[in-house]
Amino acid sequence: MSFSEARARVVHEVSNARQLPPVEFVALPSALNRVLAEDLRADRDFPALDRSVRDGFAVTAAEHPRTLRVAGEVRAGGVYEGVLPPDAAIEIMTGAPMPHGAEAVVMVEHVTRRDNVIDVPAAAAGQFISRRGEEARQGQVLIQTGQPLYFGSVAVLAAAGRTMVPVYRQPRVAILATGDELVPVEATPLPHQIRNSNAHALAAQVLRAGGVPEILDIAHDTLEHTAALIERGLQADLLLLSGGVSAGKYDVVEPALAAHGAHFFFDRVAIQPGQPLVFGRARGTFFFGLPGNPNSTLVTFEMFARAALELLGGRSDVALPWLTAELAEPFQHKPGLTRFLPARVTEGRLHPVRSKGSGDLPALARANAWMMVDAARAQWAAGDHMPVILL
Structure with missing residues (x-):
């Protein structure tokens, strides 16, 4: 099976079988990297009024240079009371609301000032003005359901007045590393042993992809012990196994999964590293049998298992970020x-x-x-x- 075929199969199977996770509400700062569970709509126009996008002077539009008197000032957060006379200008700061009657802004760099009088160039209507609602209209969807929330999303949520954010519960992911050669990372390995780095690397990948990892005990290369740990792992939303999926005498992952009634969608993909990749479902839980070599494990998670995890977490788009x-x-x-x-x-x-x-x-x-x-x-x-x- 080719890379693209295998990835499409993962997305197809998980998309068709998934049920959206429960919704929970988190405080705004905790929404980062979570998945939005409800469309965010603008609670008002963005911006809420016409505003200046430059420091300068608010003026009426004109096709020729003029000399105008400065009739006042308006800053961001303030309001100019009254209507701008045609022979006057109002000094205005970036982000400040446009005075009534003003049609354009002339940048301060383009003005010559003498006390309370300024010489201004021609000014086109709408020049350096951000119009009310040009970014978004009240009721418009700002962020769609199923989108992951990045720091820019948090800014939009705050601008829309959301202090508590509806997000999907994060999927629980069981991680099971297999192999008699493995020892815990805190142990001092003998020359024939290696530390269980794969489980911790996978846990980091799961966290980054929006899941909650649980590292299980290391499975020995016996059918009975591996099957017992798989039974525990199948209680999670997704099970990741590392190692034991090749054709060797002690590669017992597939038989151990079969003992739990597993259905295998594929067990080999035309990629390197990661050729002996297993994907299937048992007792309602999707699982991946990832090859045990470290680069193989990490590559196959990123290219295949991550999409399944993101779908189970409620994401609507799981395209790879090429x-x-x-x-x-x-x-x-x-x-x-x-x-x-x-x-x-x-x-x-x-x-x-x-x-x-x-x-x-x-x-x-x-x-x-x-x-x-x-x-x-x-x-x-x-x-x-x-x-x-x-x-």
Whole structure:
């Protein structure tokens, strides 16, 4: 199964089966990175009145230069009482409401002032004025249901007067790392052992994607122990397993899942790293069996499992955030599989990070992106553009 086919299958299956999570209300500062559960509508026009977008003088429109007297001042947060006479100007600050009768703003830099008299150039009607409602009208949807809330969204929520924000409950994600070689991160490993880095890296990815991670005990390479921990993991909204999904003698994840009545949608994808990727559902819970090599685990979460998690969290759009970057040097790779390789993007220039393979964690620490390598192509020249996802 190709990369695009497998990803489309994930989105299709989860979209068709999901039920939107319960709604909860959080205080405005806590809304960051949550998913909005109700359309946010403007409680008034934005802006609420005509306002100046420059420091200068509010004047009537004219096709020729004039000399005008300064009849007053209005600042942001204030109001000019009265109507602007045609032979006068009102000094005005950025963000201040336009006086009645004023039709344009002349920037202070374009004015010559002598005491209370100014010489102004021609001024077109509407010049440097933000009109009432030009940003949004009262009742207009400002942020749609299902959108993640970023810092700009928090500003819009505050401007609309929302102190408590309706958001979807965050999905609970169980993380189960498998393998007799694994020990807890606080342990001192023997030469034949490794620390359980995958579970903690996945927990970080889950947090960033809007989930609540729960790291389960390490599963031994036995069917019974793995199946027992899977039973606990299936109580979550999503189960992520790391390791044990290849064709080796002690790769018991698929049989252990099958013992719980799992339905498998696929168990292999034409990508590297991450070829032996498992996706399915058991007892109503979706699961991913991610390959155990660290880069494979992280890549397959980001390219596949993240979409499932975001959908389960109520998001309406789970498209991958592809960017393009220009190769800083020639690059070649064996065709046949879609590859995701560690890279570094600096000022728009793409530098592949040399790696010893999918188990090379230090290479990932030097990277700030994954570059996607087309399965049908073998060579790229410096200056070619390639798709990347920033880490």
